[in-house]
Amino acid sequence: MNRRALLLVDLQNDFCAGGALAVPEGDSTVDVANAMIHWCLVRGDAIVASQDWHPANHGSFASQHDLEPYTQGTLDGLPQTFWPDHCVQNSEGAALHPMLNTQFIDVVFPKGEAVNIDSYSAFFDNGHRQKTGLDAWLKGEKVTELIVLGLATDYCVKFTVLDALALGYEVNVITDGCRGVNLTPQDSVQAFMEMAAEGATLYTFADWQETQ
């Protein structure tokens, strides 16, 4: 039997109000996430989450290179945006949002643990050099369809969705359950368009409920 999974991307304090890499309106994704968790629990869908989980000296941190946050460069041969220090392992900022109904999450997959490479996607690092355990776990559970929401639209949600499509999953994205960094103003819209162009189906939470 083909199963479905809800994949909650990086719903962490550092991406929400007051956090080190606060995404505008990041907190507003949590109500949508909780509503979707409830919906998926009733249906018997799997519920998984990713968690940005960096060592304190992570190479994506501007502080490690004496650069200003949000500048561009390269890290180990890959293009890299340098970020404020964020989601440091075991810090409060790395914790999942306190209002998120985490008790119903089956597994949390950490990412971004290797110092010299960033990992936006919940499936692979940015060089596709190493895989997290997510794909193997989903395959073990016979999951073929994903519902994705979380932070940030233009980074971790986008690359998670593109990898999921490339891995053969059917992917539904709940747009109002996502918010973007928008270093340039259209980044989130462009990210959604890219996901759709590669085969993802976009829904608002209200529209998605209508289809069920």
Ligand code: VGL
């Ligand atoms: C993210 C930038 C750096 C994300 C993670 O979760 O979208 N963005 N690390």
Ligand code: ZN
């Ligand atoms: Zn990060």
